[in-house]
Amino acid sequence: MELQEVVQTAKELILSTFPSCEAAFLGGSVVRNEATKTSDLDIVVFDLSVSASYRESFFYKSWPVEWYVHNLQSYQCFYEEDCKRARPSLPKMVSEGIILQDKGNAVQLQKEAKSLLLKGPEKWTEETIIMKRYFLTDVLDDFIGATNRGEELFSAAALAELLHEFVLRTNNQWIGSSKWIVRALKQHDPEFAEEFVQVFDHYYVTREKEAVISLVDRVLAPFGGRLFDGFTLGKK
Incomplete structure (x- = not known):
């Protein structure tokens, strides 16, 4: 499936599940053109109605989907944990992600993630x-x-x-x-x-x-x- 079709599928999923979300990004191997036959759709969602962050795996139109759902505050804890372990999974998905939905915060969220990645992990003593x-x-x-x-x-x-x-x-x-x-x-x-x-x-x-x-x-x-x-x- 072409990337454009994959993006459209991901957008349909967002519209059907989080129609009023602040921002959503499609990241992972599909975006990097590194997908394999077992690759899934990695989607990061920012929604003000979500009280606590969560991760969920499921199938949508034959695609395995993993999404990471946050509000506009809760993701910061995950960024901090990713930085402590020096494996910035969530910032990387946001920074490189294709914007699926944007109510005005997507660009700033990506800038924040990119800035964190450029800074690098804490230097070893x-x-x-x-x-x-x-x-x-x-x-x-x-x-x-x-x-x-x-x-x-x-x-x-x-x-x-x-x-x-x-x-x-x-x-x-x-x-x-x-x-x-x-x-x-x-x-x-x-x-x-x-x-x-x-x-x-x-x-x-x-x-x-x-x-x-x-x-x-x-x-x-x-x-x-x-x-x-x-x-x-x-x-x-």
């Missing part, structure tokens, strides 16, 4: 970097020492997530989860993202760990390398 180095080292040691295939697999998965977080947060970038790990890395550094995928893919295919270990060590090197000896947490 030196203490946080030290702590993250330790946890990354700890999982790396688990990965190196593991001989059981199951333990190796899940140590590698944890290592990939921690490594992507360390790379992005030390560069004051937003992070991702699941498929967004790769997308977030690509947005920051396409060459590193490609190497990141290749290195872990090589391990999963061959069980050879050296390239993964080397990549982690290279990322940690500018911050002092691996950390175990002397690390403390909570000691007074």
